[in-house]
Amino acid sequence: MKDQGTINRFGHYTQDLVPDDVPLAERPGHKLRTSTVIVDRAKLTTHPAENESFQNGDAPSGTQVNSVVDGGGATDIPNLFSGPSFRNPRERFRFDGHKMVYHLDRVLAWQRGERFAPIHIDMGLTKFCNTACIYCYAVVQNMTKGTMIQREALLRYIEDCGRLGVRSIGFIGDGEPTLNPALYDATVLAKKVGVDTGMGTNGLLLDMDRAEDLLSSMSFMRINLSAGTPEGFQKIHQSSGRNFHLLKDKIRELVRLKKRLNLKCTIGLQMVLIPECFDQIIPEAELGLELGVDYFVIKQCADSEYKELGIDYSAYVSAEEPLRQVEKLSTPEYVVQVKWNKIGAAGNTSIYSSGIRKYDICYGTPFLSQISGNGKVYPCGPFYNKERFLIGNIHNESFYDIVMGDRYWEVHADIARVVDVHKDCAIGCRQDYINKFLWDLQNPPDHINFI
Numbered sequence: 001m002k003d004q005g006t007i008n009r010f011g012h013y014t015q016d017l018v019p020d021d022v023p024l025a026e027r028p029g030h031k032l033r034t035s036t037v038i039v040d041r042a043k044l045t046t047h048p049a050e051n052e053s054f055q056n057g058d059a060p061s062g063t064q065v066n067s068v069v070d071g072g073g074a075t076d077i078p079n080l081f082s083g084p085s086f087r088n089p090r091e092r093f094r095f096d097g098h099k100m101v102y103h104l105d106r107v108l109a110w111q112r113g114e115r116f117a118p119i120h121i122d123m124g125l126t127k128f129c130n131t132a133c134i135y136c137y138a139v140v141q142n143m144t145k146g147t148m149i150q151r152e153a154l155l156r157y158i159e160d161c162g163r164l165g166v167r168s169i170g171f172i173g174d175g176e177p178t179l180n181p182a183l184y185d186a187t188v189l190a191k192k193v194g195v196d197t198g199m200g201t202n203g204l205l206l207d208m209d210r211a212e213d214l215l216s217s218m219s220f221m222r223i224n225l226s227a228g229t230p231e232g233f234q235k236i237h238q239s240s241g242r243n244f245h246l247l248k249d250k251i252r253e254l255v256r257l258k259k260r261l262n263l264k265c266t267i268g269l270q271m272v273l274i275p276e277c278f279d280q281i282i283p284e285a286e287l288g289l290e291l292g293v294d295y296f297v298i299k300q301c302a303d304s305e306y307k308e309l310g311i312d313y314s315a316y317v318s319a320e321e322p323l324r325q326v327e328k329l330s331t332p333e334y335v336v337q338v339k340w341n342k343i344g345a346a347g348n349t350s351i352y353s354s355g356i357r358k359y360d361i362c363y364g365t366p367f368l369s370q371i372s373g374n375g376k377v378y379p380c381g382p383f384y385n386k387e388r389f390l391i392g393n394i395h396n397e398s399f400y401d402i403v404m405g406d407r408y409w410e411v412h413a414d415i416a417r418v419v420d421v422h423k424d425c426a427i428g429c430r431q432d433y434i435n436k437f438l439w440d441l442q443n444p445p446d447h448i449n450f451i
Contacts, residue, residue: 093335098436125177126147127174156394170200187217199214206254220268374393382426
């Protein structure tokens with residue numbers, strides 16, 4: 001194909017992408033904005049058998065013949081437009097978005113005003129931790145050493161989740177889950193009652209004697225690690241460099257065990273991005289590749305509604321180069337993904353500078369609820385310890401009765417009615433993507449049939 005540039009009747013330079021020697025229309029009509037040639041599309045074909053003049057090997061000069069592979073094998077298809085082609089790789093994980101379209105039964109129940117179980121629950125199992133990560137959101141949630149959900153209450157809650165139809169539970173709440181010895185039995189029980197589980201942990205106190213129970217029962221195990229060197233580990237997580245090496249050994253053993261037993265549980269690393277760990281981005285990405293984990297995800301740091309952690313989101317701009325660099329380390333077996341939608345938001349929207357959302361009402365809490373490490377049920381983590389939004393406590397009553405009770409739905413309605421999402425809500429909120437989806441459903445534009 002050669003440059004088909006010309007000057008149009010208005011004196012402006014135009015350039016088409018018409019390949020050499022393709023059939024041209026004899027009387028193409030007016031040429032108000034077009035070039036001097038128009039392709040005769042009636043003479044084109046998309047399959048070699050339909051037009052002998054364009055059989056493979058006989059295509060007009062300058063025309064590419066591409067081989068497209070589908071379920072039936074390779075078929076030679078002349079592509080008379082020689083523009084670039086691309087095949088989207090399968091998206092293994094969706095870290096930066098939502099999956100509500102796979103749960104439309106719950107959405108329809110919500111639209112009908114029915115009572116339904118949450119799709120997913122984030123929950124803590126404890127209110128304390130064995131590290132002191134400098135980005136920790138839990139410090140604003142009244143951490144209390146020694147406080148945890150008691151074993152019998154936790155197992156009863158898991159059974160209730162199965163009975164209700166809760167689809168997943170993430171042990172990723174305010175405290176470190178491995179500090180609760182009931183974690184392992186709760187995870188095994190959840191699988192038996194049909195509830196998917198996953199866990200976010202610093203991994204240091206993981207009981208390796210029971211690692212097989214977790215890996216055979218969980219959907220994912222995510223190691224919260226924001227450093228790729230012992231020095232970075234000591235600075236970010238305020239734990240000794242010796243523990244960094246201990247953690248590496250545990251992750252390596254988890255990967256080995258998963259592969260030996262051919263288990264489906266994914267093992268990943270998560271970095272919470274703050275300026276103090278910008279120099280750790282590349283080392284940790286390389287570490288994940290070395291250890292053989294399934295993914296390395298980099299997310300924004302969630303600050304409180306009062307910005308008590310003091311995160312400067314505009315600083316993310318200076319980390320763009322290493323973030324782009326590490327994504328290139330991705331392979332079919334090792335996914336490196338940056339949550340660009342939130343990390344990049346500071347540069348092009350006011351979502352972090354002033355809290356502006358693309359919706360006015362929080363609808364998401366009935367779909368994604370949260371439970372603190374002391375057993376108290378809330379609609380959202382940033383409202384922990386605010387008695388107005390306390391729904392109940394799984395130590396005192398069954399979770400089934402809580403979800404089906406009036407108090408549960410009164411609190412969710414209160415959230416939708418009184419919370420100003422533009423000023424009351426924490427930055428990087430868990431329900432943000434869900435709310436965008438639900439807001440669009442509740443506020444359709446005119447002419448929706450013209451899709």
